[in-house]
Amino acid sequence: MTQLIFVLDPMCSWCWGFYPTIETLRNDHANTYTFTLVMGGLRTTGQMEWNTQSKAYLKQNCDAVTQTTGQTFSPKLLNRTAFDYNTYPACKAVITIRELWGEDAAFSYFTKIQEAFYTQGADITDIEILTSYVTQNKNRFLDFYHTDRAELLMHHDFAKARSMGANAFPSTVKIDEDGHMVCVSGYKWFEEILKI
Secondary structure, eight states, X not given: OEEEEEEEOTTOHHHHXXXXXXXHHHXXXXXXXXXXXXXXXXXXXOOOOOSHHHXXXXXXXXXXXXXXXXXXXXXXXXXXXXXXXXXXXXXXXXXHHHHHHOHHHHHHHHHHHHHHHHHHOOOTXXXXXXXXXXXXXXXXXXXXXXXXXXXXXXXXXXXXXXXXXXXXXXXXXXXXXXXXXXXXXXXXXXXXXXXX
């Protein structure tokens, strides 16, 4: 089967806007494609200084996503006086779920923490918060999350995203049955993805 790889980050606003497209594809085209989730690593060193300028930049992005996609955002995040916008923990948590319980579980978990972050203002940089959204064995999740293997897999995802040319998030990579690859970067409508 043809493979669709979604290169995403849980704390990427355009990835939240892309969520309905992903769900439609996964629900309506399961017999046509296999679906894979790869973490892109938007900001994994917490390099964004939390100030008036950065919050204005994020608000502008969120407003653009809402205008384009209809996905909504809670103001709770931007109302924080301090926040380390580090996507590293959330990416690693998704990869942990994927490694332990498979792709479907990873997609489900990704959606839960993404929705919590953007619609409830949940701090998904906090491992306790990330663990609270795990529906499987929480101790097993935590044990694996802290292993060198989880770290290695996360960096493998980041490298894989770059090697496929997925330098913007979201990106959709199509690999057909003959191994031919096409990468489409950035937010796209459902109909545009089907035309790849």
